[in-house]
Amino acid sequence: MTLAPNVYDAEPIPEAARAEIDRMLQSGDLFRYTAPENAPVTLLEREFAEVMGSRYALAASSCSAVLFLSLKALGLKSGARVLIPAFTFAAVPSSVVHADCVPVLCEVGENYRIDIDDFATRLEDRIDAVIVSHMRGHTSDMDAIMALCAARGIPVIEDAAHSLGTTWAGRKIGTIGRVGCFSFQSYKLVNAGEGGIMITDDPDLVARAVIMSGAYEHNWAKHMTEDDAALKAAFAHWQNKLPLYNLRMGNLSAAIIRPQLGEVARRVRDGRANHDYVAARLNTSPWLQVPNKLPREERAPDSIQFNLVGLSDDDTNAFAEAAAARGIKVQVFGMSTDNARAFWNWGFLPEAPGDLPRTRAMLMRACDVRLPARLTRDELDFVAEALTRAAGDVMGEARAYGT
Ligand SMILES: *Cc1c(COP(=O)(O)O)cnc(C)c1O
16 A cells, blocks of 8 residues: 655755765855856856856855845835735735835635736736736736736736746747746755745846845856856946845855756646646545646646535634545645635735635635655555545545536
8 A cells, every 4th residue: 555645755866966965064165255257156146047048147155135135126116016816925026115115915716826807907906017927837818918918017926936847829928028036945846955946037127136135246247157247237237236235145055956947847847747647536536626727828736726616614614624534635725724825824914805706715725735746656546536535525425426
């Protein structure tokens, strides 16, 4: 019999990281600006930009840090209003508050994606910038969002923290907005414990972000790879004019991340196959429903989300207990008092988010289960079996409709 899989442990870090870390332990060369050139953080930025097909990349201490730097680099004034989806991680509105801006929330539908009608309505409410949070790697309709924002000249930041490897209409997520931000925190596709990176094609924006990330004095010169007149002019212009927030990444993190970039394609392929296999099994239960992806989206999941259908609050709690008894921990986003993905727990918001009934209803029945790419078929069967049977424990075994 297969035991309940451990869905929390990350994969081992590739062996190649070890030699590089050993070298650093010998030399003590841990700061990105000590070496005259080719520091591990600089190499990571180059490699990541190349993989994504972007002009520039800036690594930092977290995705929250690069979201914050993106907002500051856009030059948003104090009190600027930033539209974000109401279904996201608390770090996103927090980065907006950190940048001295005001988060404005829009509705998210039961497929976990931005409700475009509500987004369009709220965009009229003095919005200065948008953060599209691709929560749990679910991509909202980027064609509609980009068209609405372009028509009003509103910049779009993509929070692709959990979307490395996802594409929309063949384009890499994170390259569609003005800036794309990714996380290397341990629960994301590439694990450095902590870390983040932003990508953009905009030389002025990246120059501002580089300086504010902590490239004091002439350290910005170490971000120049070739003769880039526009970037050089931007650095010269912003020198000494911006605060230094010191959100840099250290060389040890970069050494752990770089050899994992070669693992991304496999993790995406296996994660997608695992997800789709379990999704098909969950959808055989009348009580469980995995929403379809949008047609233009190719996903890179490392977890699965599904909705409980026809269950009351009590049934929902009973389902989570039954699943736990069968060895699988299910988180219902809206059902705990402190879940950081439930907007009503964001007591730090400067402006009350108002009523968001669609998002609230979704969060009360939406379940979250981790499903890392390394799971075996037997382990996936264990997860699917535990979840469908837990629903049966609470609601009765599935019967064919219409008979
Ligand atoms: C993890 C995550 C973040 C925050 O990333 P950190 O690197 O931990 O700051 C932001 N947004 C989403 C959607 C995330 O999943």
